[in-house]
Amino acid sequence: MTDTERFDRAAPTWDHEDRRVALAQAVAEAISARVPLSRGLSTLDFGCGTGLVTLALAPKVGAITGADTSPGMLKTLAEKAQALGIPVRLRPLDPAGTGDLGGPYQLIVSSMTLHHIPDVPALFHRFAGQLQPGGHIALADLDQEDGSFHEDLTGVHHHGFSRDQIQAWLEAAGFLQIHLETAQVSRKNGKDYPVFLATARKA
Ligand SMILES: C[S@@+](CC[C@H](N)C(=O)[O-])C[C@H]1O[C@@H](n2cnc3c(N)ncnc32)[C@H](O)[C@@H]1O
Numbered sequence: 001m002t003d004t005e006r007f008d009r010a011a012p013t014w015d016h017e018d019r020r021v022a023l024a025q026a027v028a029e030a031i032s033a034r035v036p037l038s039r040g041l042s043t044l045d046f047g048c049g050t051g052l053v054t055l056a057l058a059p060k061v062g063a064i065t066g067a068d069t070s071p072g073m074l075k076t077l078a079e080k081a082q083a084l085g086i087p088v089r090l091r092p093l094d095p096a097g098t099g100d101l102g103g104p105y106q107l108i109v110s111s112m113t114l115h116h117i118p119d120v121p122a123l124f125h126r127f128a129g130q131l132q133p134g135g136h137i138a139l140a141d142l143d144q145e146d147g148s149f150h151e152d153l154t155g156v157h158h159h160g161f162s163r164d165q166i167q168a169w170l171e172a173a174g175f176l177q178i179h180l181e182t183a184q185v186s187r188k189n190g191k192d193y194p195v196f197l198a199t200a201r202k203a
Contacts, residue, residue, distance in 0.1 A: 003155025047113025
């Protein structure tokens with residue numbers, strides 16, 4: 001089964017796991033505390049999944065777009081957004097996740113998706129190209145872990161990241177005002193997995 005098929009299958013029950021909902025909530029709160037959000041900010045959630053972060057941020061930002069490679073995830077997000085009466089633009093991506101992200105945006109967020117991306121430095125350059133000058137980025141993912149976080153390693157390209165590495169890749173992509181903090185410590189199978197939030201601005 002491909003990574004996309006796995007996420008398609010998981011989509012209808014993705015939100016049933018309390019740990020995921022709590023993590024997304026914590027990430028959305030950390031973003032709200034660190035980035036000056038306003039109703040005018042055009043926003044992209046890259047790897048939005050079922051929209052746990054997208055829908056939490058939607059009332060605090062302007063037009064919000066959810067981009068994802070999984071049609072199943074986007075379908076679940078569309079159903080949730082419609083039920084809640086929250087407008088969300090959907091951007092289906094090809095299986096490689098390449099293609100136009102629909103920018104420029106003033107804010108790009110992403111939660112728990114970077115570890116599924118083979119070439120993260122290239123993605124950071126792509127994000128920079130999709131942001132307006134002065135635009136914000138807010139990216140959450142696992143700190144470096146021992147490979148035990150995922151039971152199925154299909155499509156997992158990184159066992160988390162060192163914060164120094166994330167900082168260096170953001171600098172190389174031209175981002176300024178880089179800040180890394182702990183958004184939450186996610187507990188899974190009796191083990192703690194810290195999740196960082198990296199924020200920065202485009203020059
Ligand atoms: C672990 S889930 C996180 C979903 C959501 N952000 C959340 O916090 O619940 C990772 C998401 O990234 C998507 N994804 C995987 N590879 C991708 C790629 N190359 N480009 C964009 N999205 C991708 C998956 O379909 C999935 O929805």
